[in-house]
Amino acid sequence: MITARVHDLATALSGDDLPAYVYDLTALGAHARAVRNALPPGVELYYAAKANPAPPILRALAPHVSGYEVASGGELEHVRTAVPELPLAFGGPGKTDGELRRALKLGVERFHVESEHELRLLAELAAEQDRPADILLRVNLPLDAAATVGAALAMGGRPSPFGLDPDRVEHLLPLFTADGPLRLRGIHAHLASGLDAPTQVTVAAGIAHWARKLSDRHGSALTEVNVGGGMGVDYARPDRRFDWAAYGGGMADIAQRNPDLTLRIEPGRALTAYCGWYLTEVLDIKHSGGEAFAVLRGGTHHLRTPAAKQHDHPFRILPTEEWPRPWPRPAAREEPVTLVGQLCTPKDVLARHIPVARLRAGDRIAFALAGAYAWNISHHDFLMHPKPGFHYLDA
Numbered sequence: 001m002i003t004a005r006v007h008d009l010a011t012a013l014s015g016d017d018l019p020a021y022v023y024d025l026t027a028l029g030a031h032a033r034a035v036r037n038a039l040p041p042g043v044e045l046y047y048a049a050k051a052n053p054a055p056p057i058l059r060a061l062a063p064h065v066s067g068y069e070v071a072s073g074g075e076l077e078h079v080r081t082a083v084p085e086l087p088l089a090f091g092g093p094g095k096t097d098g099e100l101r102r103a104l105k106l107g108v109e110r111f112h113v114e115s116e117h118e119l120r121l122l123a124e125l126a127a128e129q130d131r132p133a134d135i136l137l138r139v140n141l142p143l144d145a146a147a148t149v150g151a152a153l154a155m156g157g158r159p160s161p162f163g164l165d166p167d168r169v170e171h172l173l174p175l176f177t178a179d180g181p182l183r184l185r186g187i188h189a190h191l192a193s194g195l196d197a198p199t200q201v202t203v204a205a206g207i208a209h210w211a212r213k214l215s216d217r218h219g220s221a222l223t224e225v226n227v228g229g230g231m232g233v234d235y236a237r238p239d240r241r242f243d244w245a246a247y248g249g250g251m252a253d254i255a256q257r258n259p260d261l262t263l264r265i266e267p268g269r270a271l272t273a274y275c276g277w278y279l280t281e282v283l284d285i286k287h288s289g290g291e292a293f294a295v296l297r298g299g300t301h302h303l304r305t306p307a308a309k310q311h312d313h314p315f316r317i318l319p320t321e322e323w324p325r326p327w328p329r330p331a332a333r334e335e336p337v338t339l340v341g342q343l344c345t346p347k348d349v350l351a352r353h354i355p356v357a358r359l360r361a362g363d364r365i366a367f368a369l370a371g372a373y374a375w376n377i378s379h380h381d382f383l384m385h386p387k388p389g390f391h392y393l394d395a
């Protein structure tokens with residue numbers, strides 16, 4: 001699963017150049033192109049920037065996406081600067097007056113409105129600036145319980161700070177007046193993360209169906225439905241990727257049943273997780289209470305993903321043969337090893353009790369699936385260890 005270029009770099013870097021994040025932008029481009037090609041032509045693909053907003057990543061995705069979903073004023077400025085040519089959808093709870101003013105000024109293409117107060121605020125600010133605001137109302141639709149079995153992060157259909165309860169949506173429709181600044185384009189729903197393709201299709205069909213019924217009831221022409229992101233990444237089985245072909249087929253059926261709707265999706269993790277690796281080395285191997293621990297350079301202050309998701313992060317051992325010291329090389333053999341970082345907290349664990357044939361101080365470790373929700377969700381300054389290096393491998 002590790003690409004040849006990443007492997008070469010992992011062995012070429014010196015210990016002091018580690019840890020390092022390496023992103024294979026060519027692999028990212030190929031993956032994004034395959035995702036795009038699996039979707040029906042009319043379905044718009046947005047990238048949720050919060051998964052990984054690094055400018056080289058945003059730019060590598062640009063040829064393959066229709067736009068970006070941003071969820072804060074910071075992301076808004078950042079993404080507009082990195083890829084000014086593509087549209088932005090501005091979502092997320094708790095948008096401030098300042099953020100909304102700035103978004104209107106920047107001409108953000110879509111606002112995903114999370115509450116009644118936010119809608120009224122946006123109406124006031126848009127009128128003030130004499131600019132229109134194109135809106136998708138975010139709806140917290142009930143998820144069919146069966147549809148979300150196994151969803152890692154379900155947030156739809158239960159009490160939630162995200163979006164509007166479905167019955168509140170109706171009450172807001174009168175705020176969209178012919179001469180007002182608010183233009184209702186459609187519905188947005190991002191209901192769960194970690195779903196497989198058939199379940200995602202079921203959820204998307206439910207959202208589209210609900211939007212069409214709303215549209216029919218009110219004679220208002222809703223023309224867009226954004227069915228969110230949350231396409232699953234399987235950290236336990238990194239080779240089993242989200243079935244984009246099956247998903248694309250399901251979305252084609254939904255599009256056919258709803259010819260007047262523009263369908264849009266906004267995945268984050270499933271687009272960028274696979275292109276990134278966190279490379280490091282084993283500083284020490286020790287045994288305690290009969291268990292083996294490999295202490296790595298770096299840790300969860302760089303790669304918080306396993307701590308955040310409570311999983312064993314997938315990795316590969318890249319053995320090195322040099323051992324410059326006169327004393328025996330610390331090693332684990334034919335036993336389970338727990339990989340920890342340099343932080344003085346027992347929570348700094350990247351993978352627990354993983355059987356290895358051999359792991360020695362000085363061996364390199366390449367953590368896979370480190371391209372999304374990795375560096376950018378980590379608490380970099382805790383304990384003041386050095387920052388990792390960053391390498392973006394291009395064609």
Ligand SMILES: *Cc1c(COP(=O)(O)O)cnc(C)c1O
Nearest residue numbers: 048190193229230231267268269
């Ligand atoms: C986080 C988020 C996404 C992306 O979710 P992934 O699980 O990374 O695909 C999309 N839309 C919204 C509203 C989000 O909050």
